[in-house]
Amino acid sequence: MKVLNRAVVILNVLSDKGIPMGITEISEETVLPKATTHRILGALQENYLVLQDRHQQYSLGPAFLRWAYSYNRSRGLIDIARPFLQELSEKISETIHLVIYENRKAYYIYKIESSHPVGMLSRTGTELPLYSTGVGRAILSVLPQEDLDEYLERTDLLKRTPDTLIDRERLRGILKEFKDKGYSEENQQNEVGIRCVGAAILDSNHLPTGAISISIPAYRFQDKKVDEYGMLAKNTAELISRTFGWSNQD
Amino acid sequence: MKVLNRAVVILNVLSDKGIPMGITEISEETVLPKATTHRILGALQENYLVLQDRHQQYSLGPAFLRWAYSYNRSRGLIDIARPFLQELSEKISETIHLVIYENRKAYYIYKIESSHPVGMLSRTGTELPLYSTGVGRAILSVLPQEDLDEYLERTDLLKRTPDTLIDRERLRGILKEFKDKGYSEENQQNEVGIRCVGAAILDSNHLPTGAISISIPAYRFQDKKVDEYGMLAKNTAELISRTFGWSNQD
DNA sequence: GAATCTTGTTCCATAAAACGGAATAACAAT
DNA sequence: ATTGTTATTCCGTTTTATGGAACAAGATTC
Incomplete structure (x- = not known):
């Protein structure tokens, strides 16, 4: 060549x-x-x-601007997030996911299972539901009003589990709560037996560029621990956001 | 292909x-x-x-990061600076130069003559003396101490005109003054009959990425007008720095 | 303004490199 | 173990890149 x-x-x-x-x-x-x-x-x-x-x-x-931007978003996000996720994982020993939000879609790109990095996930390209997952809800909660409207309009809300919340107005309500708290949650909305907390990663324009989540089997993720883990997710996501925004400055 | x-x-x-x-x-x-x-x-x-x-x-x-950075510095700088230089030029109707500082060297890349853009200059690649030009002195004045030391050490100061200042210590002195004032000046140091004021363009790390200058025939550039024009150069360069730094954030 | 130098562009026969259909190998999923 | 899927290698054929040299267009000098 x-x-x-x-x-x-x-x-x-x-x-x-x-x-x-x-x-x-x-x-x-x-x-x-x-x-x-x-x-x-x-x-x-x-x-x-x-x-x-x-x-x-x-x-x-100028073509390189576009490609560099794209590199920064995918590969760069993983590189930056990895150490923070590793640290979080050592603290809690639970499964952690990293998700990228691209073209109005979210994809898993990295995963750590009980302190052991699984690395790049193989099934990339599969869209991830935003309304029923911890990461997805974290992203939706920080979206500008019009983007959220547009999402709710074009998306069919399906009962992925018996518990999945498919009422648009009630969904709006809890998203508002998540925004205030700084983290999202989800209890067996996407998969039976799994409960999650999540938090969004923001770029320098305060738009979501991705999200992280902590997933724990529902039977040992009691209500009283949700806030503790939620805050951990929130803080880690904030650290990543800051580093990501900063490293993207030039 | x-x-x-x-x-x-x-x-x-x-x-x-x-x-x-x-x-x-x-x-x-x-x-x-x-x-x-x-x-x-x-x-x-x-x-x-x-x-x-x-x-x-x-x-x-990651190769694209490097190329995008390079694009931003040269082409991007011109695009960003042009409207500000145009505005300045309409205010004063004098010759304005835009210079890029790259690899410890300065090159003219854009010029406006009495409100009329000349555009990209043909003789790119010719190094521009830093110690004797308005733009060069502006750049030197904002350089970190060690970079200035290194410049003074490796550079032969030549008498480009009878007036050229070639004493290293006196040069250091006036550079310090320029830094405080925010603009540089030069009277027939590089070319007989031409007097200049200049100001540096800074990136987000406060390192010089270029500079601008206003060049006027010495006979009609009286001492009393130096500060007025110097401040104009300074303000324009600051506007460009801010826009350049900002647009380079992502 | 003519002559000269420098730099950019085009030509084209030759050599080399890319082409891609098909076979094979490596993984996953069942 | 079997099947389906995805990545990789092979290799004869065709296309494409190659680059020395001629040419053209500017720029510079006299």
Whole structure:
């Protein structure tokens, strides 16, 4: 895959230089023939990976903003969240999930089971219900009003368990409570026998970029422990939000 | 340039999805044969453009962070600065320069002459003396101590005009004054007959990412007007810094 | 303003690299 | 153990990239 490697070399040279470069300079710096450099730059330009100004000087294009943003959101979120989740997990020894919220959908991307990281989950791509899970409710609770309206309108609320709450207005009500408390909860709404607390991870615009949850078998997750675990989830999510927002600044 | 276009398509699909994808899914989404997809992904992976986790799921790699950063610094700086410079130019009708500070070097990247944008300058790549120009001095004045020491050590101070100040200690002295005032000045230090004021553009870490200057023929740039123009440069640079830092947050 | 240098662009025969259908191997799920 | 699914490798064929050299377009000098 020669062209690709060469294209990468060219992009790196442009990136290192940091200012627009002419084709001769690029070809010298990359040690590639001028004709070849020219051809590759042409192709890169068609894809908006490089821009050419009126003096035929090339510089990197805006396409990378999009890709970098995407990288930051998925891979970056895991890298940043991992140590915090690990710490939380050592404190409580329960199952912890990390979820990413992308394109108005939530996906599990990371999981720790009793202090042992399971890592990237295999079944990525499967949408996760927002109305019936701890993570989902955490996300819904911090959504701007109009986004929540839109979600409730387009979504069928299904009885995933006998207990699932499918009344839209009552759901709105508890989401408001979750927002005030800073964490969400859920008792066998999505899966029989499992009870959860969750909290949202926010980006620098205070929009949810993901969420975390603590899942515990319902029989040993008594009411009186909900607030304790909820606050743990809330605090951990806040730490992640702060680090994530910060590391995303430049 | 087929491979390149296809690689871009693959990267876009990964970016749109936002979470790791398997090769089958990618090949379906891109409408490319699986073997081809596999080959291209392999090449992308070698260059760290994509990452593969333990479940053979692909996601975008960290290389884009670097490129996006580079794009933001050069092209982004011009886009952000342009309207502010335009406004300044309409107020004073004098020549204005925008400079980028990259790899410890400064380069002119944009110029407005008497309210008329000249645009990207052709002679990019030519290093600009920091000790004798308005923009350069503005940058030096806000540099951390050790960076300034290092600059003064490695740089030969040449008499570019009969008036050029080449005494290191006296230069240090006036740089300190510039830092306090928030703008730099220079009278026929770099070019006979031209007098300048300048101000640095700072990123979110308070390091200089560039600078602007106002250049006026010395005969009509009297001492009493220096402070007025200096403050204009300072205020404009501050506006640009704020917008640049802000837009760079995510 | 003509001549000269420099830099960008196009050409094209040749060599090399990508192509992709199909076979195989590695996993999961049943 | 079996079946279904997904990833990987193979390899003859075709397409595509290659790059030296010629050409064109600017820029610079005289």
